Amino acid sequence: MDRLGSSERADRSWRTVVLDTRRHVKFVGNEVDAEGTVHNTHVDSASLSGGQAQKLVFFCLAAALRYRLAGVDADAPRYATVVLDEAFDRADPVFTRTAMDVFESFGFHMVLATPMKLIKTLSPYVDGTIVVHYTEDPVARSTFELIDTHAPA
Structure with missing residues (x-):
């Protein structure tokens, strides 16, 4: 909690990464039809x-x-x-x-x-x-x- 409220440069940088899921969460999504055939794959x-x-x-x-x-x-x-x-x-x-x-x-x-x-x-x-x-x-x-x-x- 201290780092979240800190004004130190390193803590501000860390906070930006931690609070923005686009910077640290990855996913793979497959578009699949009813028969199980994959039509598209998305990584972002x-x-x-x-x-x-x-x-x-x-x-x-x-x-x-x-x-x-x-x-x-x-x-x-x-x-x-x-x-x-x-x-x-x-x-x-x-x-x-x-x-x-x-x-x-x-x-x-x-x-x-x-x-x-x-x-x-x-x-x-x-x-x-x-x-x-x-x-x-x-x-x-x-x-x-x-x-x-x-x-x-």
């Missing part, structure tokens, strides 16, 4: 396009959560709710659907706080939606509205 995301790198990050996140929450032999996580705040705020619809497919394939129940612009994109993945209208006026009240995202537009 440097050679991937932005969309491919994002997909890999979400897949690794979902896989790590699934492993941590379910273990190796369990069919489903013991606790399967994942909460994402500002979920997919800057993502396009294709990436958003891909990420949600990944989380769904690992058996997670998603609770998302996301902007209105993504409601249509996310509607196939949710059973219910609450819209919060927020105001910073201390006298006015925020309002909540339940909407059915599966109803015809």
Whole structure:
């Protein structure tokens, strides 16, 4: 703990390496189809396009959560709710659907706080939606509205 708070040059350098997992964690990821054929192998995301790198990050996140929450032999996580705040705020619809497919394939129940612009994109993945209208006026009240995202537009 002393080294983390230290202003010494050697400690600052050490802290940068220790706290930035990109500098000391390596992985190998294989994309495998249902038959077990390896289609791609990734040792990092440097050679991937932005969309491919994002997909890999979400897949690794979902896989790590699934492993941590379910273990190796369990069919489903013991606790399967994942909460994402500002979920997919800057993502396009294709990436958003891909990420949600990944989380769904690992058996997670998603609770998302996301902007209105993504409601249509996310509607196939949710059973219910609450819209919060927020105001910073201390006298006015925020309002909540339940909407059915599966109803015809």
